[in-house]
Structures are given as C-alpha cells and as structure tokens.
Amino acid sequence: MPNLRRDLLRTEWVVRHVPGLPNTCLYRALARYAVLRRTGMDAAFVMGLGPKGVDDDGHAWVEVGGKPYEEPDDVTRFAITFRYPPASNL
Numbered sequence: 001m002p003n004l005r006r007d008l009l010r011t012e013w014v015v016r017h018v019p020g021l022p023n024t025c026l027y028r029a030l031a032r033y034a035v036l037r038r039t040g041m042d043a044a045f046v047m048g049l050g051p052k053g054v055d056d057d058g059h060a061w062v063e064v065g066g067k068p069y070e071e072p073d074d075v076t077r078f079a080i081t082f083r084y085p086p087a088s089n090l
Helices: 002-017 025-038
Strands: 042-049 059-064 077-084
Touching: 002 025, 002 042, 025 059
Parallel strands: none
Antiparallel strands: 042 059, 042 077
C-alpha cells in the first residue's frame, strides 16, 4: 500500500500546516481516520484519558483491526472514552 502511506503522510503534513488549526493528536487522528476509511479499511477513531482522569492528558488515535495504527505513543495507558464506530460495529 505505498499510495496509502503517501496519502497519510500528505494528509498529516496538511493538518500540521493549516493556519489556525492546532497541531494536535485530535486533528491528526481525524485526518488519518478519514483517509483510512476512504480506502475501505476498518479504521476506528478513538479518544482516551490518562490514568489521572480529567487531571491527565487525553489522546486521540486511530485503530485498524482493533489495534493502534502507526501510533508512536503507548495508548494502552489511556482509558477509552470515545470510539467511532463503536467496537460492536467494527
């Protein structure tokens, strides 16, 4: 899937350079999710909170086949607060 990798890199570059759009995991994950779903992959958009709850960082990422997709961070420390589509629909 060389084209997929290229499309993801381009999309993430655009997200980082749109004026006024914060360069955060939320926007990167949403962009990644859109590209992956467009190619027909069973991607899910996921958000979670760290172990300290609201006093901790949150994170957004994409999962493919129920596993984090090209995620540099250890997302297992995050309690999942939101998943789309819901796990029962994957």
